[in-house]
Amino acid sequence: MNPGDQLRFNWQVFRGQWTRTLMLVVAVAIGVAAVILLTSLGEGARRYISAEFASLGNRLLIVFPGRNETTGGAPPVYGVAPRDLTLEDARALARVPAVRDMAPIIAGTTVVSRQRLSREVLTIGTTPGFFSVRRIDVGRGRILPEASHQEALAVCILGAHLKKELFGSERAVGEWVRVGERRVRVVGVLRDEGESLGMDMNDMVIIPVRTAEQLFDSPKLFRVLLELQEGADTETVTERLRAVVRERHEGEDDVTIVSQDSLLAAFDNILTTVTLAISAIAAISLLVAGILIMNISLISVSQRRREIGLLKAVGASRRQVRQLFLGEAFLLVALGSVLGIAVAVAGVVLMRELWPAFPLMPPWWAAPAAVITAVLSGLVFSWLPASRAARLDPVLALRGNIP
Amino acid sequence: MIELAAVNKTYRMGGQPLHALRDINLNIGAGEYLSVMGPSGSGKSTLLNMIGLLDRPDSGSYRLNGTATEALAEEKRAAMRRDNIGFIFQSFQLVNRLTAFENVELPMVLAGQKRGVRRQAVNEVLDILGIADRRHHRPGQMSGGQLQRVAIARAIVMKPRVLLADEPTGNLDQASGEEVIKALEDLNREGITLLVVTHDLALGRRARRRIRMVDGAISGDDRNESGRSTAL
Ligand SMILES: Nc1ncnc2c1ncn2[C@@H]1O[C@H](COP(=O)(O)OP(=O)(O)OP(=O)(O)O)[C@@H](O)[C@H]1O
Ligand SMILES: [Mg+2]
Numbered sequence: 001m002n003p004g005d006q007l008r009f010n011w012q013v014f015r016g017q018w019t020r021t022l023m024l025v026v027a028v029a030i031g032v033a034a035v036i037l038l039t040s041l042g043e044g045a046r047r048y049i050s051a052e053f054a055s056l057g058n059r060l061l062i063v064f065p066g067r068n069e070t071t072g073g074a075p076p077v078y079g080v081a082p083r084d085l086t087l088e089d090a091r092a093l094a095r096v097p098a099v100r101d102m103a104p105i106i107a108g109t110t111v112v113s114r115q116r117l118s119r120e121v122l123t124i125g126t127t128p129g130f131f132s133v134r135r136i137d138v139g140r141g142r143i144l145p146e147a148s149h150q151e152a153l154a155v156c157i158l159g160a161h162l163k164k165e166l167f168g169s170e171r172a173v174g175e176w177v178r179v180g181e182r183r184v185r186v187v188g189v190l191r192d193e194g195e196s197l198g199m200d201m202n203d204m205v206i207i208p209v210r211t212a213e214q215l216f217d218s219p220k221l222f223r224v225l226l227e228l229q230e231g232a233d234t235e236t237v238t239e240r241l242r243a244v245v246r247e248r249h250e251g252e253d254d255v256t257i258v259s260q261d262s263l264l265a266a267f268d269n270i271l272t273t274v275t276l277a278i279s280a281i282a283a284i285s286l287l288v289a290g291i292l293i294m295n296i297s298l299i300s301v302s303q304r305r306r307e308i309g310l311l312k313a314v315g316a317s318r319r320q321v322r323q324l325f326l327g328e329a330f331l332l333v334a335l336g337s338v339l340g341i342a343v344a345v346a347g348v349v350l351m352r353e354l355w356p357a358f359p360l361m362p363p364w365w366a367a368p369a370a371v372i373t374a375v376l377s378g379l380v381f382s383w384l385p386a387s388r389a390a391r392l393d394p395v396l397a398l399r400g401n402i403p
Numbered sequence: 404m405i406e407l408a409a410v411n412k413t414y415r416m417g418g419q420p421l422h423a424l425r426d427i428n429l430n431i432g433a434g435e436y437l438s439v440m441g442p443s444g445s446g447k448s449t450l451l452n453m454i455g456l457l458d459r460p461d462s463g464s465y466r467l468n469g470t471a472t473e474a475l476a477e478e479k480r481a482a483m484r485r486d487n488i489g490f491i492f493q494s495f496q497l498v499n500r501l502t503a504f505e506n507v508e509l510p511m512v513l514a515g516q517k518r519g520v521r522r523q524a525v526n527e528v529l530d531i532l533g534i535a536d537r538r539h540h541r542p543g544q545m546s547g548g549q550l551q552r553v554a555i556a557r558a559i560v561m562k563p564r565v566l567l568a569d570e571p572t573g574n575l576d577q578a579s580g581e582e583v584i585k586a587l588e589d590l591n592r593e594g595i596t597l598l599v600v601t602h603d604l605a606l607g608r609r610a611r612r613r614i615r616m617v618d619g620a621i622s623g624d625d626r627n628e629s630g631r632s633t634a635l
Binding site for chain 2: 001002005009012013015016306307309310311312313314315316317318319320394395398
């Protein structure tokens with residue numbers, strides 16, 4: 001039997017049962033579209049995170065107090081509490097030659113209020129370095145003054161959204177607000193930037209690090225951001241930094257230093273795994289489509305017993321009968337795949353329109369993987385009905401008896 | 404060309420074995436015209452299916468055109484059936500979604516023949532059977548006589564040497580039955596070997612050779628050129 005003739009034969013079957021055909025095609029299409037769309041989301045997330053990191057510049061080191069056991073090194077000595085990381089430590093780290101810029105961070109939440117209005121927001125105590133390291137800027141006013149390193153100045157910078165909530169459209173720069181118990185003057189308002197690495201810059205207040213020490217009544221730094229000079233080697237700088245900490249912490253380098261590269265690599269790893277996992281979950285819908293094809297084909301085989309008997313009587317071999325039924329499943333899957341890819345492409349285009357900031361993108365392997373899975377599922381699950389048709393005894397089939 | 408020797412076939416229904424064919428010995432030459440008659444359940448259809456390679460004997464041998472068929476693989480038997488045998492059934496067995504033309508074309512499609520060859524052959528047999536004007540009709544739009552003639556067209560489109568008809572007029576009125584039998588006899592005159600299973604005495608008597616079956620065994624086999632029975 002020629003491929004063209006088989007295609008026509010299968011097509012004639014579909015035309016006679018178009019609701020059944022449509023249902024199966026849609027089932028396959030849903031599976032294919034789900035795989036492509038979900039992997040696109042995963043891949044989009046990966047790209048989004050990469051772009052975010054890239055916007056930070058690629059020479060960032062983050063120093064956390066305390067040792068992360070998973071990074072190796074000696075286990076912490078029992079009974080010795082890890083030393084705090086202080087502003088003095090941070091300034092010592094900043095003196096390492098390859099470090100271009102440093103931003104100490106004390107973080108907490110406080111209530112910021114003006115007259116009757118108050119908001120509980122993220123409060124960052126830091127220095128002017130924060131603005132260059134994190135690549136953020138004020139839309140109005142000035143950033144923190146250089147003296148933030150030494151003095152507990154009564155100044156603050158508001159996030160754009162916080163400013164709107166407290167001041168509406170009034171001018172904020174030069175006005176006074178309360179941050180916790182302290183009265184501070186607003187010297188700047190952040191540019192409306194939205195989220196950066198999960199931190200909502202719009203809903204926070206930035207104060208000098210010394211002011212934050214007093215406010216939270218503790219010199220403990222949450223972390224220290226270090227921007228390295230162009231061409232500096234992360235490994236050697238990290239070693240230098242550890243040496244500085246050891247010197248200051250009685251021989252213990254009880255900090256964790258994470259480079260942006262390793263962070264990005266870790267995120268990349270996680271998100272690739274997540275993408276694979278969700279595409280595997282989406283592939284289950286293809287399995288379901290396969291099982292649906294199997295069930296409906298089994299029904300179809302018993303309904304078409306006479307036809308199968310007749311085909312055998314006019315010379316169809318077992319192989320030909322099996323091929324006819326497998327061909328039907330294959331054609332269903334092919335139609336479903338085309339429809340599914342079309343739906344996925346339309347979905348990606350639509351979502352890109354709706355959220356232009358999110359780089360939604362199907363990875364190159366999504367469509368082939370979805371189609372191959374669909375074809376395999378279709379063929380595997382229609383093998384049983386097709387073999388049942390092939391094995392049918394023509395004499396019984398022509399009588400129309402059910403054995 | 405058809406040689407059955409000591410062919411037996413037993414069906415097992417429940418625990419009770421049922422001897423559908425008992426020691427059948429039958430030789431049929433090319434171009435013969437046979438009728439097979441006998442009571443219901445006597446094994447007539449089973450014999451026809453055996454000759455048509457749809458069924459396998461439990462024991463005995465069946466040679467078709469000198470080839471021993473029992474040992475052949477399923478694929479070979481299918482090909483042999485396709486090239487040598489034409490089947491006609493009481494209930495027509497046409498595929499409802501296909502037109503008359505497509506139904507007749509089916510054996511050639513399965514044989515992988517080219518479109519142009521198919522078209523010519525199908526139109527030719529439709530012409531012979533006088534249903535050329537119905538070629539684009541579906542089975543639902545045709546009369547019983549026309550349906551059976553489509554089925555005959557399908558049975559002969561591969562130019563088989565043997566035509567096996569199992570009660571071809573069973574579902575037809577007198578006039579249509581007459582037409583169908585005439586068509587079959589015309590084909591026999593052209594040289595095709597014709598076997599007709601029938602319950603109709605008058606029809607059976609038209610054959611030059613008449614087989615009578617009882618309980619799975621051949622109980623009568625007579626030939627006469629005039630078409631008059633001696634055994635019945
Ligand atoms: N697949 C089968 N399984 C069990 N028994 C069968 C099978 N096929 C046929 N038989 C039995 O074998 C016997 C012969 O059947 P067959 O169909 O050959 O009879 P027949 O002479 O054609 O009868 P009818 O004139 O009613 O068509 C019957 O008793 C039938 O019930
Ligand atoms: Mg019968």
